[in-house]
Amino acid sequence: MTPLRHVRATRYAVPLREGGSMPGLVEADDLGMYVVKMRGAGQGLPVLVAEVLVGEMGRALGVAVPELVEVDLSGEIARFEADEEVQDLLTASVGLNLGMDYLPGAFGYDGSQPADPEVAALVLWLDACTSNVDRTWANPNLLRWGG
Template sequence: MVVAAGLQQVRATRYVAPLREGGSLPGLVEADDLGIYVTKFRGAGQGVNVLVAEVVVAGLARALGLDTPRQVTVELTEPIARYEADEEVQDLLQASLGSNLGVDFLPGSFGFDTSHVVGEDFAGRLLWLDSFVANVDRSWRNPNLLVWHGRPWLIDHGAALYFHHGWTGGVGSPERFAAQPYDVGDHVLARRVAAARTVDEVCAAAVDDGVLRSVVADVPDAWLTSVPGTETPEALRSVYVEFLRARRDGGRPWLP
């Protein structure tokens, strides 16, 4: 096990089982630190941008005082892929050699539904976060919240930060993202929208420039693919900070 800058790095020792409810076919993986991780693979159809969003949004959630499982990078080697019997999984593992995202498995957790009562402060911070990062995947159909030890934990943030999927020809406009409204209609806590405005100033202050730089710094270089005009990982990190800063400081018209 190696401790590096950013996320802790572990090495996969055994592929345990696929989690077929996820569209990208995440799986349970055992690592050399004896941990079990829900692993999201770089070779899945959505690509590494999804892994970037997972790391950045989880870091922002922690800055806002919201619980989200610990993340690591899981190094996947060829022998583990070779001996997987399921051909679909084997193909995915072969396409994902190298660093992947591991998220702590929370044993005994269960899915959140609206029968679980949460306070106004939690509701406000969650709605603020999802609005800030434009997370379209926190609906009542699929809340992407787990209840563990009596508290809600945030998971699955890959659908946020949609803007980076359009960077094939170069980065777009931070100002456009800053003004993009957030449709709260399907959000699992849509009825609590007033709470987001109550905590607006506190949340905006909590994600200051130091926090933005810190959470983007956690993203491994290997996941920051070259974009025209920003050919280095550090240059691309600066663009992510610029987009998030513009969203935070642009008057926040996106608040529900």
């Protein structure tokens, strides 16, 4: 596995209040935007490690996975956040966190268009091997982007 690229967070843009971990959209020093899962979230570091392992396994299998990066978050970013809950999360997440490339215009896969059978088979296989118990037809945790 290739080491993840390292970026520094320069601005916390907005919380994404989906799921229990409350990831956030963060701008980094490479001018990229990343969806960042925070080390200070309730699930802690083991979940971030699992995200990297499963993401890179998926990439090795040929599943389209957004680039994963290490995001260095400084304590200064939390000072400018008005929402107290988000400020607490940012303060607890100072240091390295996990970011994935933000895909503007992406939306959740809803089954309205059939998935490519080979991609669907790879995702099912990956889920079975990594015990992704929360993937259901109602919560596929998949995105459609750029066709």
